[in-house]
Amino acid sequence: MTKILSDEDLADGGLMAVAIDALESAFLARAGNRLMSPPRHHVSFPDRGDLVFTVGGILGDKPLAGFRVYETFEGAEHSQIVAVWSANDARLKGIVLGERLGNLRTGAIGGLAIRHLSAPDARIVGILGSGAQARTQLAAAAAVRKLDHARVYSRDEKNRLAFASEMQHALGLDIEPADSAREAVADADIIICATTSQTPVVHARDLKPGVHVNTVGPKTLQGHELSLDVADAAAVIATDSPEQAHAYASPFFLAGSGNEVRMADLADIIAGKAAGRRSPEEITLFCSVGLAGTEVIVASAILDRLCVPG
Template sequence: MTKILRDDDLVGSELMGVAINALDAAFLARAQDQMISPPRHHVSFSNRGDLVFTVGGMLGEKPLAGFRVYETFDGVEHSQIVAVWSVEDAKLKGIVLGERLGNIRTGAIGGVAIRYLSSPDAKIVGILGSGAQARTQLAAATTVRQITSARVYSRDEKNRTTFAQEMERELGIEVRPVGSVLDAARDADIVICATTSSTPIIHASDLKLGVHVNTVGPKTQRGYELGLDIADVADVIATDSPEQTRAYASPFFLAGSGNEHRMADLADIIAKREIGRRSSQDTTLFCSVGLAGTEVVVASAIIDLL
């Protein structure tokens, strides 16, 4: 019987590690042209909204196929569907409903980037933002690095305090709410920018030498959360999908900055076809765009686990 998982089923500290390892293998498959991730497919329902499909999967030894679908209708409750087939026997492995899988997947992409780009002895994380994405990014960082403490800044004092208390309990590390971007970033070996801000809230001068930065929030010329000077100082700039950065309706925030052409595919860094961090002095920047097909890979790994 096809397994159906919902948000409440996606619990347990081992989920993030499983998701990161599954994506690590998927990025390697991508570098070998074994990942399927065609452009999104939109169907409009008059002026009421769209259904949006990201279809994708992996070839190779145990090929997977599947899709994610979400809608853009007006409503308070939204539900995504992710479904996964095992290509070898045409079996529908399972369906995952809700919002949580998407957050785990974005967190896990960030985790893979941190695994390959941050300094191996990174200990301190600075987080900007206190939403669901900030939570899974921090959980991902602690999964791939020996993180001892984190500092969180978010405009709303209550939100950052709640975030700190809850994440401290969840992850078993010190998490301290701080009153400014600089206080969060200054000593951090890893900076996670996971806000909804459409104006830059962090700049190169806020960062420590040798830092790795993940930007998860807005990244188009209509709005972006990260100062362009961070790209200027970065020794390595990578993304999970160069194609998708070129397909945005509003151009990617680095377009025309002079830095967009040296943006590497994270998959190529993992496959050692591109050079990543060379020393503990390097500054690295990862622009997370959500490679199509990764939902299917993460869903498959979680269905196998649960």
């Protein structure tokens, strides 16, 4: 019988570590040309929205294949489907429905960036944004670093208060609401920028030496949550998918700045093929764009974890 999981099944906080470990292996496979991850494909329904498909998998002793599809139709609720097959024997391992897997996957990729680019002794996190992505990014940071303190800012005071209370309880971490973006990132060793802002909310003047920055929100020339001078200040700029960054319908926010050509593939940094952080004072920047196919890898690991026979 095909295993089917939903958002309620993925509520276990321990699944973040499972996702990060699965993606560590996937990124090493990518560096070795064993990860299948073509750019996403859109099918448009005029005046309604798109169905968006990502297909991917991994080659090796236990090859996997699968896809994710989600929609951009207008409505109060959105949904997505991830299906995973064993490519050895055509067995459908399972299906995962809902939004939580995508958020978990994106958070885990951010956690990998923090693991490999932030200072090993990073303890303080500044968070901009209080939505689902901010939550999973912070959970991933807590999974890879021994954090002491976090500050969160978002425009809605009620939302940032709720975020601080909820995540403090979930992670056992001291989390303080901040009154401004600048206050939230002051003295932070790690900055998580997960907003919907089309104008910069973080500038180079706000950063201390040695900080690592994850940006998850808008990153096109038409609108971007980070100031371009953050990239100028960064000694290392990385992304999870240079192909996807170049495939945006609207040009990537670093296009024409001279910094786009400096952008390394996170997989190559993890595999030691490209340089990562070289000193405690260096500023590092990770631009999350979504590595297609990785939902399949995370879904497979979760299916293995939650659906053990007996």
